[in-house]
Structures are given as C-alpha cells and as structure tokens.
Amino acid sequence: VIMTSSMTFQPVLEHIAAEVERMPGRGRVADYIPALAARDPRRFGMAVAELDGTVYGVGDWREPFSTQSLTKVFTLALVLAREGDELWEYVGREPSGNPFNSLVQLEYENGIPRNPFINAGALVVTDRLQTRTGDAAGELLTFLRSESGNARLDFDKDIADSEAAHGDRNAALAHFMAAYGNIGNPIPVLLDQYFRQCSLTASCADLALATTFLARHGLRADGSRLLTQSQAKQVNAVMLTCGTYDAAGDFAYRVGLPGKSGVGGGIIAVVPGRCTLCVWSPGLDERGNSVAGVAALDRFTTLTGVSVF
Ligand code: GLN
Numbered sequence: 007v008i009m010t011s012s013m014t015f016q017p018v019l020e021h022i023a024a025e026v027e028r029m030p031g032r033g034r035v036a037d038y039i040p041a042l043a044a045r046d047p048r049r050f051g052m053a054v055a056e057l058d059g060t061v062y063g064v065g066d067w068r069e070p071f072s073t074q075s076l077t078k079v080f081t082l083a084l085v086l087a088r089e090g091d092e093l094w095e096y097v098g099r100e101p102s103g104n105p106f107n108s109l110v111q112l113e114y115e116n117g118i119p120r121n122p123f124i125n126a127g128a129l130v131v132t133d134r135l136q137t138r139t140g141d142a143a144g145e146l147l148t149f150l151r152s153e154s155g156n157a158r159l160d161f162d163k164d165i166a167d168s169e170a171a172h173g174d175r176n177a178a179l180a181h182f183m184a185a186y187g188n189i190g191n192p193i194p195v196l197l198d199q200y201f202r203q204c205s206l207t208a209s210c211a212d213l214a215l216a217t218t219f220l221a222r223h224g225l226r227a228d229g230s231r232l233l234t235q236s237q238a239k240q241v242n243a244v245m246l247t248c249g250t251y252d253a254a255g256d257f258a259y260r261v262g263l264p265g266k267s268g269v270g271g272g273i274i275a276v277v278p279g280r281c282t283l284c285v286w287s288p289g290l291d292e293r294g295n296s297v298a299g300v301a302a303l304d305r306f307t308t309l310t311g312v313s314v315f
Contacts, residue, residue, distance in 0.1 A: 007065070007267075008140070009028065009178050012256065013063040013282070014062075014312075016062045016064075016262055017056045018306065018309050018310055019052055019054065019062055019063065019064040021305075021309065022064070022241055022302050022306060022309070023052065023065050023134060024171065024304045024307060025301075025302075026050050026065075026287070026298050026301065026302055027050075029297075029298060029301060031054070031289075031297065032047040032048060032287065032289035032297050032298055032314050033102050033289030033290045033291050033296070033297035033298075034047070034289060034290055035045060035047050035187045035271070035288045035289055035290065036270070036271075036288070036290055036294070037268040038172055038269075039165065039168035039169060039171075039172055040168060041072070041147050041162070041164050041165045041168055042072060042165075042270060042288070044123045045071070045270075045271070045288040046288070047287070047289030048287075049065075049066050049271075049286070049287060049288055049291075050065045050066060050067030050285075050286070050287040050298050051063065051064070051065040051067035051068070051069055051206075051209070051210045051283040051285070051286045051287075052064050052065060052209035052210060052283070052284070052286070052302055053067040053110065053200050053209075053211045053213075053214040053284050053285075054281050054282070054283050054306075054311060055211075055214035055215045055217070055218050055282045055283075055284075056212060056280075057079065057221055057231065057279075057281065058220055059155075059215065059218070059227065059279070061211050061214060061215060063210060063211055065224065066210075067185050067209060067210040067211055067286075068209045068211055068265060069209055069210075069211070069213075069286070070207040070208055071164065071207065071209070071270050071271060071272060071286050071288070072165055072204075072205065072206075072207055072210070072268070072269075072270030072272075073204075073206045073207065073208050073213065073268055073272055074204050074268030074269045074270040075106065075123065075125075075128070075204070075266065075267065075274070076266055076267075076268040076270075076272050076273075076274050077146060077203045077204065077206055077268075077272065078122060078123050078127075078128040078266065079217070079220075079241065079245065079249075079266045080146055080149060080150060081128065081131045081132055081135050081142065081146055081203065082122045082123075082128075082131050082218070082241060082244070083136065083219070083232060083233055083241055084135055084145055084146065084149060084232075085134050085135045085138070086167065086233060086237050086240070086241065087232050087233055087237070088135075088138050089116070089134065089138070089180065090227070090237070091177060091232050092105055093131075094135065096130050096134065096188055097118065097121065097122050097127045097130045097131060098115070098118055098120045098121055098127070098190070099121050099122070099240075099243075099244050099247075099248070100117065100120050100121060100247075100248075101120070101121065101247045101254050101255075102120040102121060102124050102248065102251065102252065104120075104124070104251070104252055105251060105252060105254050105293065106123075106124050106125055106251045106269075106292075106294055107124075107125045107175050107176070107179070108124065108126075108128070109175075109178060109179060109182065110185065112126055112179070112182055112186075113182075116186055117182065117183045117185065117186025117187070117188040118188060119183070120248075121244060121248040122244065122248075123139070123248045123249055123251070123266060124248070124251065125175075125176055125179055126179045126183060128200070129176065129179055129180050129183065129189070129196065130188060132196060132199050132200045132203060133189050133190055133191050133196050134190070134279065136190075136191050136195065136196060136199050137190045137191060141199075142199045142203065143161065143199045143202040143203045143206075146206065147159065147160070147161070147206065148201055149216075150208065150216045150229070152226075152228075153216040153217075153218070153219060153226060153227050154208065154212040154213070154215045154216045154217060155215065155227070156208070156212050159206070159207070159208050159212060160206070161202050161205045161206055161207070162205045162206075162207045163205070163276070165204070165205035165207075166201045166204070166205035167312075169201040169205060170198070170201050173197060173201060173300055176197060176201075176222075177193065177197060178234075179195060180193050180196055180200075181193060182314035194298055197314065198205065204262075206212040207278065209286075210272075210284040211284075212282040212284060213274050213311050214270065214282045214284040215227070215282075216275070217274045217276060217282040217284065218281075218282050218290075219233070219238070220238055220242055220245075220264070220278070220282065221243060221276050221277060221278055221279060221280060221281060221282050222238075222274045223238045223239075223278065223279070224237060224238035230264050238278075239278075241264075242259040242264040242276055242278060243264070244314065244315075245264035245265055245266050245276065246263070246264040246314070248263060248267070249265045249266040249267065250265060250266070250267045250273075250293070250295050250300075251267075251293055251294060251295070252293050253291070253293040253295055257272065257295070257300065260300065260303075260304040261275065261300065261303040261304050261306075261307055261313070262307050262313035262315045263275040263276060263277060263283075263303065263307060263313055263314055264276045264278075264312060264314070265290050265303065267294065267296060267299070267300075269290065270285050270286075270288065271286050271288035271289065271290065271296040271299060272284060272286045272299070273285050273286075273295065273296055273299040273300065274302060275281065275303055277313070277314070278311050278314065280312065281312075283306065285298075285299040285302045285303060286299065287302075
C-alpha cells in the first residue's frame, strides 16, 4: 500500500523537503559517465517505508534514478544468505578510510578488499554471487522486483554500456584481485555483471521498500527469511561503518543510522525494527555522497529522534 496522505512520517518529510529547497549548495553531479552528468542537482526525493509496506514520500520520490552502489547492500545480503561466514574469508569488514574506487589497500592485504561496499569488495561479492547463481545481476533484479512490488524495475543499458566504456579502474581492481586468486569468474563476465548491477534504475519508494528486510531482521516482504537475525544485524553494522566510504564516521555522527550511498545520488538507511528510508538528490560531495541526501537524513533523525543510538 502506498500512502501519500498525512500519516505519521508525512509532515516531517514535507518539512525536510522545504528545508532542502532553501539549501544553497547541492554539490556536483557525478560526471564520469554522461548519463549521470545530465541529471539536475536540484532534484530531491525522499521516502520512508514502514515494515508493513506503507510508504510515505515527498518530492521526486517516485522518480527512477541510477542506484549504482546502493545495489552493493542487496548483493551482499544475497551472498551472505547463501554462504554465511565463509564469505568473510574473501572480503573484510573494516572501514577503508579511502575513496570507494581505491586500489591502495589491496596490495597490503593480499587481494582481500577491506569491506563489501567499496568497489573492490563489491566486485568480490558479485563474483561469488555469479558463481553461486550463474546470473548475479538477474538474481539482484528478481529480488528487488519482488521486495519493492515493482515488476517494471530494470537495468539501464545506456548506463551499463557507459560504465563499461569508462571501466578501467574497476577492471584494474578485478584483475589485481584475480592475481591473488580472489576472483572465480572470467573478468569480462564479472565486469559485465557488475556494470549491469550498477545500472539498475529504481525510485526512492522502490528502494525504501526493497530495504525493509533489513529493518525486519532478515524477513522478506512475503514473510520468508532471507537472512538470520544475526546476519541482518551484520549487514546493518557494515552499512554503518563502511556504507559511505571515507565519510562513514561523519555519516554515523550526523545521521546515526546504517546507510549506503551511491554516486547516482541515492542513499538508503535502516532503522532496525521500525522503518527504512531512501533519499535521492544527484549533487555529490567530494567523497561521492549526496549533499542534500545526507542533510535530509541528518534532519530526519534529528527532528524525529529516531536513530540506532
Ligand atoms: N558504478 C560506480 C563505480 O563502480 C559505482 C560507484 C558508486 O556508486 N560509489 O565506480
């Protein structure tokens, strides 16, 4: 059920949207591919989903945008559900303190990436999901369609092609880890899956709903279990400590919720046991996090008192 009428969270969303409207700077839109560079940094949408599937939203909350690294949360959950703790032999769970596409730590740590949310770690996760399922991106799409209830969710071929055309850095990460034996699939197969994953397009409403399994301690929308309660806690913990790259400390300080950002300008956040949020505004700060998005989440937890602390 999608409700836009004035229920509990609606007034606070309206209030935040009005504040965001008055914000002077909105950051810079990602320009490493043309499809992202074309977005207007003044766009803003925000949605809150409750555990029963009720969604509140404001602004551009139904506008599809490029999810990019938000998908790293879902691929992590899908792999963790299949291999449990074995996964942590191939990818760490410590904050990196480095940019999302950094190569530097890999050499010192024998090709084991610091965490699943920097690109190197996400490539390992997608590689393992590909080995387990034969179609990592397809598995992700099926999961997001079913959790959001939106069967029209899809990949954006232009964005995927553009990612591939500008994919030297991700290719370098994949090759470097393969040299340490930490990649199981042929690199072109892995990169094709990863770029399609990044190209998935969805709205704040779709993503807030698709994230509710993490607020439901691992239970999917239909009541079946994807993750154990403990695994859901683990994913939330890794989001809190690693979800916004080298700004994770500042994000925890300001917002106080497990969150994950993407260079498309989206951020998803979880209030365990209560609700999820998704905010979108394409203007980014220098660390690749949405400026208005972080500000809006900061205001949400401040105004409502809802946080994990
Ligand atoms: N497609 C982007 C990349 O791999 C995703 C990064 C991000 O959203 N932070 O570089």
